[in-house]
Amino acid sequence: MPDSNVTASESSGVPPLIVMGVSGSGKSTIGTALAAALGIEFIDGDDLHPSANKAKMAAGNPLNDEDRAPWLEIIAERIGSELADGRPIVVACSALKRKYREQLIAYAPSTVFVHLNGARSVISERQSHRVHEYMPNTLLDSQFTTLEPLQSDERALIVDLTKSPDEIVASVSAELRALATGV
Numbered sequence: 001m002p003d004s005n006v007t008a009s010e011s012s013g014v015p016p017l018i019v020m021g022v023s024g025s026g027k028s029t030i031g032t033a034l035a036a037a038l039g040i041e042f043i044d045g046d047d048l049h050p051s052a053n054k055a056k057m058a059a060g061n062p063l064n065d066e067d068r069a070p071w072l073e074i075i076a077e078r079i080g081s082e083l084a085d086g087r088p089i090v091v092a093c094s095a096l097k098r099k100y101r102e103q104l105i106a107y108a109p110s111t112v113f114v115h116l117n118g119a120r121s122v123i124s125e126r127q128s129h130r131v132h133e134y135m136p137n138t139l140l141d142s143q144f145t146t147l148e149p150l151q152s153d154e155r156a157l158i159v160d161l162t163k164s165p166d167e168i169v170a171s172v173s174a175e176l177r178a179l180a181t182g183v
């Protein structure tokens with residue numbers, strides 16, 4: 001079961017969710033499955049990167065704060081506008097730093113982060129079996145270097161990425177139901 005430090009402040013329904021983690025941790029896979037299980041829309045943050053960001057990573061260069069800021073703002077605005085229309089969504093986004101996460105939830109403070117947490121070796125092995133549009137596996141170390149662990153005051157569920165997608169979706173869904181009912 002995931003570790004949870006999310007207060008049950010949700011009166012009802014599912015909050016916006018950001019499935020986060022380093023490249024290759026499973027954000028797209030789990031985000032897609034979780035959204036389908038919850039019956040809400042999924043948006044892959046990777047699709048919202050400006051082409052300059054994709055080109056920079058494809059060239060083997062990690063993004064910096066300046067590269068990410070406008071991308072994160074696009075995601076934050078989308079989460080906020082969908083929520084304002086009564087449509088919580090699931091978003092896949094690395095959300096590596098605390099200040100990124102604060103920017104992402106600026107318009108939707110009820111958002112819950114789902115951190116796919118696990119060892120570099122496991123993620124590296126998974127990356128070796130897939131071809132990404134632009135992200136080279138050589139940037140994995142920079143992803144871990146940039147990653148700032150979630151802090152206790154952040155609304156988050158931390159899940160073990162070695163579990164199967166079905167197991168992860170089931171445990172996160174159960175945790176969210178418990179929050180919604182206050183149990």
Ligand SMILES: Nc1ncnc2c1ncn2[C@@H]1O[C@H](COP(=O)(O)OP(=O)(O)OP(=O)(O)O)[C@@H](O)[C@H]1O
Nearest residue numbers: 023024025026027028029126130135161163164165
């Ligand atoms: N829970 C899991 N168990 C086994 N394999 C998984 C799991 N989650 C994802 N994978 C596999 O790991 C690889 C990376 O997954 P995915 O592309 O979803 O990660 P990601 O975090 O979105 O990566 P990136 O950020 O680089 O796009 C894929 O081949 C995927 O099929």
Ligand SMILES: O=C(O)[C@H](O)[C@@H](O)[C@H](O)[C@H](O)CO
Nearest residue numbers: 022023024046063094095135
């Ligand atoms: O914050 C970042 O450095 C980027 O979002 C990367 O994480 C990639 O876009 C994503 O992981 C696809 O590989």
